[in-house]
Amino acid sequence: MPTPSHRLLSLAARALLAAFAAMVLVVTVSRLGIEWEWFAQFGFQSVLLRRWLLQLTTFAVVMGLGIALQLKQLQRCWSLRHQGGVKSLSRSYQLQLGPASLVAVLAALLLLLAGGLTYLAVQARGLIASPFSGEVISGFPVFADLPPLLFIGLGLGLLCPLLLWPLTTLRVVMTAALAGSATALARGWSLWLPALLAVPFGEGDPLTGFDLRFTVLQLPALRLLLSVLFAQVTVGLAGCLWLTFSEGSALSDLRFAGLSQAQKRVLKPQIAVLAVVASCSAALSPFALMVDGSGVASGAGFVDLHVRLPIRLLLSALLLITALQLVLPIRRNWLRRFTLLPLVATVLVLPIAEFLVAPQVQNLWVEPRELVVETPYLERSIRATRNAFGLESVQDLVLEPRQLLTPADIKAAPGTLANIRLWDSKPLLAANRQLQQLRLYYTFPSVAVDRYALGDESRTGGSQQVLIAAREIDSGALPEGSRTWLNRHLVFTHGYGFTVSPVNTFGPDGLPSFFVKDLGRSGRVQGNEALGISDASALGAFPVGRPRLYYGSESAPYVIAPTTVEEFDFPDGELNFWTHFDGQLGISLGNGWQRFKAAVYLKEPRVLFSGSFTPRSLLLLRRPVKDRLEALAPFLGFESEPYLVTVAVGDSPGFRSEQHQYWMLDGFTTSRSYPYSEANANGIRYFRNPVKAVVDAHDGRLWLYVSDPSDPILRTWQRAFPELFQPLAAMPKPLLEHIRVPISQFKIQSERLLKYHVTDVRTFYNGEDEWSVPLEIYGSRISPVEPYYANVQLPGKDTDRPEFVLLLPFSPVRRSNMVGWLAARNDVPNYGELQLVRFPQQRLLLGPQQITALIEQDPQISFQFGLWNRTGSQLLRGNLLVLPVGNGLLYVEPIYLQSKNNALPTLVRVVVTDGTRFVMERDLDTALAKLVSGTAPASVSPTNPNGFLPQILDPASPAEPPAPNLTPNLLPTP
DSSP states (O other), X not given: OOOHHHHHHHHHHHXXXXXXXXXXXXHHHHHHHHHHHHHHTTTOHHHHHHHHHHHHHHHHHHHHHHIIIIIHHHHHHHHHHTTTTTOOBOSXXXXXXXXXXXXXXXXXXXXXXXXXXXXHHHHHHHHHHOTTSOOOOOSTHHHHHSOXXXXXXXXXXXXXXXXXXXXXXXXXXXXXXXXXXHHHHHHTHHHHHHHHSOOOXXXXXXXXXXXXXXXXXXXXXXXXXXXXXXXXHHHHXXXXXXXXXXXXXXXXXXXXXXXXXXXXXXXXXXXXXXXXXXXXXXXXXXXXXXXXXXXXXXXXXXXXXXXXXXXXXXXXXXXXHHHXXXXXXXXXXXXXXXXXXXXXXXXXXXXXXXXXXXXXXXXXXXXXXXXXXXXXXXXXXXXXXXXXXXXXXXXXEEOOOXXXXXXXXXXXXXXXXXXXXXXXXXXXXXXXXXXXXXXXXXXXXXXXXXXXXXXXXXXXXXXXXXXXXXXXXXXXXXXXXXXXXXXXXXXXXXXXXXXXXXXXXXXXXXXBOOSEESOGGGOEEOOBGGGTBOHHHHHHHXXXXXXXXXXXXXXXXXXXXXXSSXXXXXXXXXXXXXXXXXXXXXXXXXXXXXXXXXXXXXXXXXXXXXSOEEEEEEEEOOOBHHHHHHHHOTTSEEOSSXXXXXXXXXXXXXXXXXXXXXEEEEEEXXXXXXXXXXXXXXXXXXXXXXXXXXXXXXXXXXXXXXXXXXXXXXHHHHHHXXXXXXXXXXXXXXXXXXXXXXXHHHHHHHHHHHHHXXXXXXXXXXXXXXXXXXXXXXXXXXXXXXXXXXXXXXXXXXXOOOEEEEEEEEEETTOOXXXXXXXXXXXXXXXXXXXXXXXXXXXXXXXXXXHHHHHHHSHHHHHHHHHHHTTTEEEEEOOXXXXXXXXXXXXXXXXXXXXXXXXXXXXXXXXXXXXXXXXEESSHHHHHHHHHHOOSOSOOOOOOTTOOXXXXXXXXXXXXXXXXXXXXXXXXXX
């Protein structure tokens, strides 16, 4: 009979358990409530509800089926365990075990239990942390991915409980395994939901003819399901076998008498299920090999399809037959032996075939005739990789640029020359931080290159290229004593304003010019006399309005606004101005329950007890733009940095006419399982950019526009969440004018094109024409050339109107000359088109690395560089731009100078060259005039310090270049 002290301890334990359960319930309800209201501010509660129901239903179904099936099987094995002394043994397959065999079997079962638990824990943890990574741990890599400490710890930790309390321990193990399986499959909705809703690609794979949706969208889900099911059934079978082999006096005698008929009847279904799962995994080999094959190119090659695949399919068939015979009432022992013996033989031969026979076939049969044998598979890989990365639609153009630029070339390219970028992002950001940051708590995290409708239509096409940078708040930069909770979350709530600079002008002091600068009452929107842009034109192109940036590109803490505490708005001289948030979106903190939920969610009790809140107070969460979009559409990848645009959207539905600042960000769809496509360094085999996201910088409302409705992966997700997306035609026209090809997409496509611009199999196999990204000197270091935006008159087009394009030059592998460039068009209606310009390989055109070296070797330029570097200054070389001008190429490199004690770069010179003549001047105008006239060496002149390129040529200027002997700085033509 329990003593009073025992009863008190029992009551206390129950009370603690109840308190813990209540605390978990409160935390869960609070967090779910805040998440619900975060989605509700956009009207997307249905999206969140659907996601929750998918996961909860999956978890409940897996747990329900697992408990009903596996725990019941465990109980049956436990019941049969007590019949060890009286069981009737069959005359065959008794599986009698002696001491050594029994210890070995029990040790193997312990390892299976620990391994299965570890795998399910790792898989569940991975899917909880990153459900949309597309990575599934399956096959042989499972063993390499298991944490050894967790595996060994579980094995040692289970040993004693299994010996002392086998049934209770196995029930706990089984429940834990089921929880891991249920969690993995519930969080795996990111894989199985698109598998169920998969939209056809309209193209079959080259091996089976199945539509590509099977390999791209359904194969990852099947891999996850089969790997989890295999681990779960393995744990269940290992638990039942442990109870069976440790029955009666088996442990004390170290001898197992054998399996009874009843025990066989309990174990057979589990073994059959395991065989079916293994059979299905082996049956997926054709698809797995098309993704992970070991051919000479990506995908399945000759050896994969003629050695590995047949034996895997044979194994699959034998496993399936074995499973059927385990559950069907077949009494003929010879038939069982007829199946079992080939199965055992296949299992033994499989590793020999995989790791011994296949390499020998590759070495002795394939390699001597590799090109002939592998040609069909190389063709598949080339075609698939180009399709998967959108390279099939690349427009090829062969150009033979003239080596010497002439005045006629300059005259033929006014749109290109009028917008040549002299300011790079890094120097401009450094100058902004010195000139426009204004207070230590402001920051300019990034700058974006964009174009706005400004300038002379006849000369620039009415498009002015600019650099725009948002002035964001960084409350973490406040002095340590001012970094209080009140200041960080209630006072310093938003950034203010932005700067806009033309890319091609600078002031007399070499500092950037500004269309938009300063802030508050001192803020200015001004034209640019050198560019012929009036103040009125600038005011129309750059509407400012209320440039309060509550949402930005950088990491930022949550904010609560409006409150009784005034928010810092902007400084003006010695004065500070204050404001209150007037946006509509946010999570209401108008009552005690809402504050309680927020306090629990944020783990911040001050939210509950603060007296500064009003009925209108809102909690602003996920203020970084990328975090905001990833929470709403986690199945999309997003560009790392958004870019700010300032436009007047007018009365567009859902937009506020008084709001002008918006963040734009590109959304991507990817896959790791496109058949025969070669993966990039991140394992991606398919890439598209089908979404343009827009976020209101003031109150955080957002829109997702579909820019590529042909993408099957996006169309699949549209089936799941149709309310999230709008067609691109619904985007307001002022915003549509600022969409651009994202740099990350362009880099991925460019990297694939280095190898896969070749479509001829023999050339591809020999690696005769592989390209690389050239190097340049940037700042003072050698680094790969980065893609750059430019306004360019593209060659081969019917119009001379300049376009906003993204460019990257290419060089041959291990050589420095230039063989071509890739251009991505950004302007509607040609948005997204890729143009690959190739140069004849029999001609040597200097690449960026060679040009930067020749610039340093020029005596006068080198002498000036040396003077600057010895006088307490630091010379910084900007991006080398390679641009098509008329029938030739123009190379332009800006030169910056900054003090070694102060990071305020100034633009001091511009170097221009056509590859044969090198000129360095204070401004682009003078440099170009000297380059094509051939009358001046590379030297310095104080002319035209504003850096603008006015009319260079007199209408009567000659079209042909002067004689070479008039050019003191002439270099020999390569």
